[in-house]
Amino acid sequence: xxxxxxxxxxxxxxxxxxxxxxxxxxxxxxxxxxxxxxxxxxxxxxxxxxxxxxxxxxxxxxxxxxxxxxxxxxxxxxxxxxxxxxxxxxxxxxxxxxxxxxxxxxxxxxxxxxxxxxxxxxxxxxxxxxxxxxxxxxxxxxxxxxxxxxxxxxxx
Numbered sequence: 001x002x003x004x005x006x007x008x009x010x011x012x013x014x015x016x017x018x019x020x021x022x023x024x025x026x027x028x029x030x031x032x033x034x035x036x037x038x039x040x041x042x043x044x045x046x047x048x049x050x051x052x053x054x055x056x057x058x059x060x061x062x063x064x065x066x067x068x069x070x071x072x073x074x075x076x077x078x079x080x081x082x083x084x085x086x087x088x089x090x091x092x093x094x095x096x097x098x099x100x101x102x103x104x105x106x107x108x109x110x111x112x113x114x115x116x117x118x119x120x121x122x123x124x125x126x127x128x129x130x131x132x133x134x135x136x137x138x139x140x141x142x143x144x145x146x147x148x149x150x151x152x153x154x155x156x
Contacts, residue, residue, distance in 0.1 A: 006058075013054060017047040023104040024096070032097055042092035046101075049073050 021043040025036045053070030060069075076082065077089045150156045 010051070010054075014047065014051060017050055020104045021047055023107075024100050027103045028097060028100045031100060034095075039095050042094075042096045045089060045092055046096070049077070 024043060025039055028034050028039050029036050050070055052073050053066045053068075056069040056073070057064065057066035078086060078093065080086055080090075083089075147156075
């Protein structure tokens with residue numbers, strides 16, 4: 001990929017991240033009655049972490065997905081005492097409710113399903129049954145792991 005094409009991709013990705021951040025900010029303002037100014041620093045940090053993950057996925061020669069690099073960067077930035085700005089990073093990140101960050105991807109998924117409604121209808125009830133089993137299994141599995149770890153650490 002040429003330098004100009006790479007730069008264009010990087011800029012367009014940042015613009016998309018800004019639009020998604022605005023949607024998240026709107027959701028936080030409406031759903032949580034929080035001032036948008038309070039969450040801007042955290043959303044900018046999340047956007048730069050995402051860009052950093054994309055950049056690492058492109059330049060590091062190991063086949064590792066960008067979302068994995070974003071997670072690695074997020075963990076490194078939030079390990080207490082590791083970096084001088086960790087406390088500020090955690091403070092800004094804690095101001096953003098997790099469910100508010102899930103709203104735009106869910107809206108985009110809904111639009112994608114709505115666009116391909118004829119394909120979705122072909123899945124039928126068997127496909128929906130499988131989806132229900134997967135969601136239920138994930139929930140029950142998560143609950144069992146949480147229960148086990150909470151009992152192991154004597155938190156309950």
